[in-house]
Structure formats: structure tokens, C-alpha cells
Amino acid sequence: MDYALAVENTPNSIPGGTGLLLLHPSTGETDRIDTDFLNTDTDYILVISTRTTAREVEQKLEYYGVDRGKTEILDALSIERGYSRRSGKGIHYVSSPDDLDGIVRETRKFLERHDGNKLRVSVDSVTEMAYYADDDRAREAVKELLELLKEHDAVGLFHLAEEVHDQDVVTAYCDLFDGIITLDENGNVEGEF
Known part of the structure; x- marks a missing residue:
């Protein structure tokens, strides 16, 4: 099964099973790339968030017009930070960004x-996973x-x-990924596949 890829300077489509790595500056604006990836040619979406809470993810999805009805969110931050967990349709929690077994388990369930x-699966971000774990x-x-x-x-970013x-x-x-998307500080995007 092929998936359309609506990210500039990348192939028009990628095969199922493809993992893409998005390299970006720490202050880079990745939301546009992330939501373009999620919003195209898909039935169900999982957003794994180790960097922001489910509430912030929902705001991003709404702003960029991603269909919340087919999107599930895995919030790895709220419990760790002591925030109240806002239960809602399609929101799941793990205890912290270093609960890597929990993240893998919930992804498998989805x-x-x-x-x-x-x-489609988005992991935002591997950097936070490494910061909390190693x-x-x-x-x-x-x-x-x-x-x-x-x-x-499935496909993932x-x-x-x-x-x-x-x-x-x-x-x-x-070395783990089939494709690399690089976002530079000026907002330019390049793909290497």
C-alpha cells in the first residue's frame, strides 16, 4: 500500500512500512511539515507527544485542520509534569517520556x-525520549x-x-530510516530517500 507524501522536496508517495526522520533545528517550526504529513491520504492517525501535552496537540491539530475524529493522541508528558489529565476521546497517557515500553505498547495497540x-504515526519527539531516557x-x-x-x-514521521x-x-x-527530511533554520525543506 502506498501513501501520498505532501511534504515539499520529497517523493510524491512512499510505501507502507516507511519510517521518515525529520531533522530540524531545536527552534524550528515543524508543525507545518508534521500536519502536512498527517493530513494526507490516511484513515487513522496516532500522534505520540513527548514534548507537549495532549491539549497543546489538539490545538495544533485544530489550527492546521487535521481531522480530530480519526486522530488519537498519546500524551507522555502530562503525568510526568503533574498536569491534570484531560480525558477525552482518543487520548491515551503513559507515565513519562522515558516510559518507552509504554509508548511502544500503546503504539502496537493503535x-x-x-x-x-x-x-500514520507522528513521534514528536525522539529528542525528548533521549533526554528523559538516554x-x-x-x-x-x-x-x-x-x-x-x-x-x-503504516508510515511514521x-x-x-x-x-x-x-x-x-x-x-x-x-541509519535507521528509509528517508530523511531536513528542515533548516530558514524554513527550507530537503528530502533524502
């Missing part, structure tokens, strides 16, 4: 629940998530703030 459909554990979790995408013919990590760490992450 993919199994909607198996056979066009499924690079080795975060990289293992990313590998598990990529395997799940392949198993369920994983955010990584490039300058926060040593170059060898960035290279090790890049």
Missing part, C-alpha cells in the same frame, strides 16, 4: 486496532516502532532536533 487501514534506550524504542510500522504497513545531539548520535538515528 496499529492492531486499525489494522488493514492507512495509518540515546541507547531511545534508539531501541525507535527500532521497535519502525518494526511495528513495517508489520502493519519521527522528529529529531539535530543540534542537541552529537553528530555520531544523529548519524546512528539516520
